[in-house]
Amino acid sequence: MLFARIMNEGKFIYESCSIGGQMVRKNGEIIFHDPVSKTSAFLISIYEHFEFDYPRFFKMDDLSKLGWLASEILLKGQDGIRNCNPEKIGVVLSNANSSIDTDLKYFDSLSDTPSPSLFVYTLPNIMIAEICIRNNFKGEGVFFISERFDEKFMAGYVNKLLDSGKLEFCICGWVELFQGAFQAVLFLVGNSPGKGGQLFSADQMIEIFKIQ
Amino acid sequence: MKDVFVSTCNIFSPLGKTSAENFLQLKRGISGVRLYTDSLLSAKPFYASLFDEGDDFPIDPPIFHTRFEKLLIGSIREALEKSEIDPGHPKTGMVITSTKGNIGLLETRPLSRDLIDRIALPTSAGLVSRYFGFKNPPVIISNACISGLLGIIVALRMIRGRDYEHVVVAGADLVTRFVLSGFQALEALSPLPCVPFDADRAGINLGEGAATIILTGNPKYSDGVRVLAGSVSNDANHISAPSRNGEGLGQAIKTALWDSGLSAHDIDLVSAHGTGTPYNDEMEAKALNLNGLHHAPVNSLKGYFGHTLGAAGILESVASICSLKENLILPSMGFKRSGVTVPVNICTSLLETPLRNLLKTASGFGGCNAAVAYSKN
Numbered sequence: 271m272l273f274a275r276i277m278n279e280g281k282f283i284y285e286s287c288s289i290g291g292q293m294v295r296k297n298g299e300i301i302f303h304d305p306v307s308k309t310s311a312f313l314i315s316i317y318e319h320f321e322f323d324y325p326r327f328f329k330m331d332d333l334s335k336l337g338w339l340a341s342e343i344l345l346k347g348q349d350g351i352r353n354c355n356p357e358k359i360g361v362v363l364s365n366a367n368s369s370i371d372t373d374l375k376y377f378d379s380l381s382d383t384p385s386p387s388l389f390v391y392t393l394p395n396i397m398i399a400e401i402c403i404r405n406n407f408k409g410e411g412v413f414f415i416s417e418r419f420d421e422k423f424m425a426g427y428v429n430k431l432l433d434s435g436k437l438e439f440c441i442c443g444w445v446e447l448f449q450g451a452f453q454a455v456l457f458l459v460g461n462s463p464g465k466g467g468q469l470f471s472a473d474q475m476i477e478i479f480k481i482q
Numbered sequence: 483m484k485d486v487f488v489s490t491c492n493i494f495s496p497l498g499k500t501s502a503e504n505f506l507q508l509k510r511g512i513s514g515v516r517l518y519t520d521s522l523l524s525a526k527p528f529y530a531s532l533f534d535e536g537d538d539f540p541i542d543p544p545i546f547h548t549r550f551e552k553l554l555i556g557s558i559r560e561a562l563e564k565s566e567i568d569p570g571h572p573k574t575g576m577v578i579t580s581t582k583g584n585i586g587l588l589e590t591r592p593l594s595r596d597l598i599d600r601i602a603l604p605t606s607a608g609l610v611s612r613y614f615g616f617k618n619p620p621v622i623i624s625n626a627c628i629s630g631l632l633g634i635i636v637a638l639r640m641i642r643g644r645d646y647e648h649v650v651v652a653g654a655d656l657v658t659r660f661v662l663s664g665f666q667a668l669e670a671l672s673p674l675p676c677v678p679f680d681a682d683r684a685g686i687n688l689g690e691g692a693a694t695i696i697l698t699g700n701p702k703y704s705d706g707v708r709v710l711a712g713s714v715s716n717d718a719n720h721i722s723a724p725s726r727n728g729e730g731l732g733q734a735i736k737t738a739l740w741d742s743g744l745s746a747h748d749i750d751l752v753s754a755h756g757t758g759t760p761y762n763d764e765m766e767a768k769a770l771n772l773n774g775l776h777h778a779p780v781n782s783l784k785g786y787f788g789h790t791l792g793a794a795g796i797l798e799s800v801a802s803i804c805s806l807k808e809n810l811i812l813p814s815m816g817f818k819r820s821g822v823t824v825p826v827n828i829c830t831s832l833l834e835t836p837l838r839n840l841l842k843t844a845s846g847f848g849g850c851n852a853a854v855a856y857s858k859n
Contacts, residue, residue, distance in 0.1 A: 357715065357733055367602050368583075368624050373660075377588050380663055389664035390722045390847060393581060395625045399848035402718040408730065410714040411850055412632060415622040417604040423621065430639055436713075436737075448598070 281432055281470035283457050286478045287344040289316070289336060290453035296343055298481055309450050313339060324404065331372040331391035332452075334400045337363065337445040340454040341401045344441065348458060351439050358438040360409035361398045362428055363456075365446040366417050368394045397445060409437050419444040419455070419479055425472035432461050444479070455479050486641045486697055487704035488856070489648065490565040491800040494539075494557035495691035495787055496531050505804040508812050509832060513786045515675050515687045522589075523659050524666065529675055530657055531689035531788035541613075550584050551606050553654045555613055557692035562614065565696050567648045567703060569614040575646040576620045577637050578607040579629035579653035580792040586658035610652075618646075627755070627846030628714070629653060630795025634695060634854055635712035641699040648703070653793035654692035661791070662688060668722070676758030676789075678782035678814055679767065679828050681821030686757045689788020693797035707803050710855040711741035717849030724761045724845060728768030731843060731851040735773045738841070738853035746774035749855075750837045751811055753802040755844045756782020757789055760821075762845065767822035769851075775841070776825040779833070785815025795844045795852065806837045806858045 288295045294302035294316055304315045313335045317327060322342060330338060341361075345351070351359060369392050376388040390396060398411040410431060416423070424442055431437045443456035455478065459470045468474050493504040496514040514531030518524075533539075539552040547555065567574060584601045591597050599605060607620040621636060623629050630653040637649035655661075665671050665688060672685035697709060715737075717730035725731075739745065752775060754766050763782075770776060783798045790797050805811060811833040820826065840856040 356718065361716075366604060367598065370598060370601065373582075373585060373588070373601075374593070376664070377660060380659065384663040384667040386664070386667040386669075389667055392660075392664065393624070393626045393847055395846075395848045395850060396721050399716065399718075399721045399850070402716040402849065403721070406718050408716050408718050408733065411625070411716045411848070412623065412636070412714065413625045415603045415607075415624050416619075417602075417608075420619075426643065426645075427636075427639070430643055 281429060281459055281461050282467040283459055283470045283474060284467040285344050285348060285458040286456065287340045288455040288481065289340050294343060295481065298478065309452060330400055333369055333371060333445065333447045334391060334397040336447050336452055336454050337397040338400050338404065340445065340456045341441060344456045344458050354438050356406050356408040358409055359407040360431060360437045360440045361401050361407060361411045362440060362442040363398060364414040364416055364419065364424065364444055365394065366415065367446060367448050368415055371448045401441065421472040421476045425470065425475060428459055484642050484699055486638050486699055486709045487701060488707040488709065488803060489567060489696040489698045489703040489705060490561045491803060492557045492561040492694040493691065493797050493800050494553060494693065495797065496533050497786065499556065500560055501800050501804055505801060508786055508801060509810065513815055514689065515785065515788050524662050528662065528671060529687045531687065532657055533690050547609060548584050548587065550654060550656055551609055553692045554578065554610050554652050557654065557694045558610065558614060558650060558652045561694040561696050565703060567696060567698065569616045569650065572617055573647040574616065575618045575640055575649040576611055576616050577623065577633045577649055577651045578610065578620050579623045579633040580655055581624060581626060581629055582655060582661055585660050586656055589659050626848050626850055627791055627794060628844040628850045628852040629792035630797065631842060631844040631852040631854055632714060633796060634709065634799060635714060635852060637697050638709050638712055641697060647700055648696060648698045650694060650696050651796060652692065652694040653796045655791040655793050657688045657690050670759055672758055675816055676784050677816035678756030678758040678784055679763045679820060679822055679826060680817045681819050683758045683760060683763060683821055685759050686784065687788040689790045691787060691790040691793050691797055693793050693800050695796055695800055706859050707806060708857050708859065710857050711738050712852065712854040713737035713741065715851045719849050722847050724765035725849065728765045728772055730849060731766060731769035731845050732772035734851040734853040735769060735841065735843060738855050739773065742855040744839055744855055746778065748839050749775060749778045749841050751802060751805060751840050752778050752780040753798050753840065753842045754780050754782045756784055756814065758784055764822050766843065767824050767826045770826055771824045777827055779811050779827050779829050781812055781814040781829045795842065799842045799854065802840050802842060803856060806840050806856065809837050810834055
């Protein structure tokens with residue numbers, strides 16, 4: 271029900287990307303499949319498959335790697351947004367367990383020498399920072415925590431950011447990772463009708479979310 | 483744009499359990515920060531503002547709430563008691579903010595899937611929500627040190643979106659070995675009480691606390707202060723270091739002022755993030771200068787409360803709203819001479835002066851920045 275009244279027409283999902291179930295999908299189509307590799311190895315195999323060249327990637331924790339990879343694949347073919355004012359591009363993400371995977375790794379390091387580099391990743395919004403640093407996005411970033419992907423809240427919140435003119439483009443979605451189980455579903459949303467894509471709505475997001 | 487008012491507030495800190503108690507201590511120049519030697523938390527002594535170990539924040543009925551949840555409940559309860567707002571009303575919402583919530587349970591309980599679920603913030607927010615009988619699901623934000631201020635901005639939008647009439651925004655964080663060791667590993671802790679913006683500043687002190695601010699779209703529940711606007715930005719520069727030029731925070735301040743219809747000259751008080759680290763305070767001073775705010779009185783409340791992390795934006799907003807109401811600017815504790823490279827007007831003594839417009843800022847790991855403007859009617 272949140273913001274239901276302002277969920278009007280005129281916003282589009284230009285692209286979607288999901289990573290999970292040993293697959294990577296772009297706009298619903300499987301573009302990569304690795305039935306064997308486990309979490310960390312699977313993330314690296316995606317990186318290698320798409321021939322990314324970004325050494326920072328290897329410094330990230332697995333949660334940030336997952337979100338970063340999904341954002342890279344999401345943004346492929348959308349070079350037009352590079353012309354947009356960076357202050358008008360935002361990232362609104364969510365998950366249920368924050369940075370728990372890295373929290374446990376950091377906590378383990380306490381018995382020896384606490385790792386400052388791991389500690390920084392014990393905040394889920396660092397993933398947003400990684401995406402912003404890569405793309406020079408300077409608009410609003412928010413990390414919400416919810417038990418499951420709250421498509422209605424997310425649609426309402428992102429709609430309001432676009433309606434108010436605060437943002438022209440927004441990456442939104444869900445990125446969760448904990449001990450071998452992970453899922454990322456990201457959407458690139460904006461309000462320029464010329465770019466095509468599907469209408470942005472809570473229902474449309476959840477339809478895409480369910481394809482796994 | 484629809485007016486959004488502050489209804490009631492609470493600060494629940496080692497200095498007191500109500501905003502009135504806390505503000506009284508601030509006016510007296512009393513700080514919660516002191517030296518601790520607690521081997522369970524840290525091998526070395528450290529300065530922080532902590533609750534007494536025996537302070538268990540009792541709630542009635544005593545169920546299975548953790549210390550973190552009881553802290554939130556204690557803060558929300560007092561704010562709700564003072565207001566006439568019904569948490570069970572279909573148009574009342576709740577926003578919870580925290581950086582690490584129940585993470586301290588890792589230090590006392592064996593690891594299991596159940597423990598992971600217990601640590602997850604939706605579990606805590608759900609328990610707190612049920613305790614008060616909220617009908618709407620809680621909105622939870624975990625966004626480093628701007629979490630609290632972001633909570634206020636999100637609540638503002640929830641009310642302006644007209645689906646909510648009232649939103650209870652509450653934030654809390656505890657000082658755990660997990661968090662303390664991390665800041666120690668980053669060499670970010672001050673070996674002495676923190677002195678934001680001062681030439682001798684050497685880092686932060688951590689602080690425990692919770693704070694609540696109830697926002698309403700109904701003037702009937704207003705206490706005379708409005709939230710005008712808020713803005714959020716990202717530096718896109720570094721995951722743990724503040725930007726060198728202050729442009730990211732500068733942008734958030736600029737937009738918050740613009741959306742408020744205020745200019746730099748209208749701002750009577752800036753409640754800065756002012757952590758006391760060399761880089762943060764320098765960055766903030768530059769951001770203020772980028773917006774022509776070098777004349778505006780500025781304080782940081784970290785010297786009184788320490789850095790209360792996910793609660794800080796709410797806690798420091800509430801204390802500064804008390805300042806607005808009493809027309810009293812609090813001195814920035816510990817400040818003697820400027821240690822930033824651009825001019826800033828740091829308050830050094832308790833100053834009675836007419837106050838109307840307040841700007842609150844925050845910045846955090848991940849290059850995130852937020853600014854909110856408040857105005858007294």
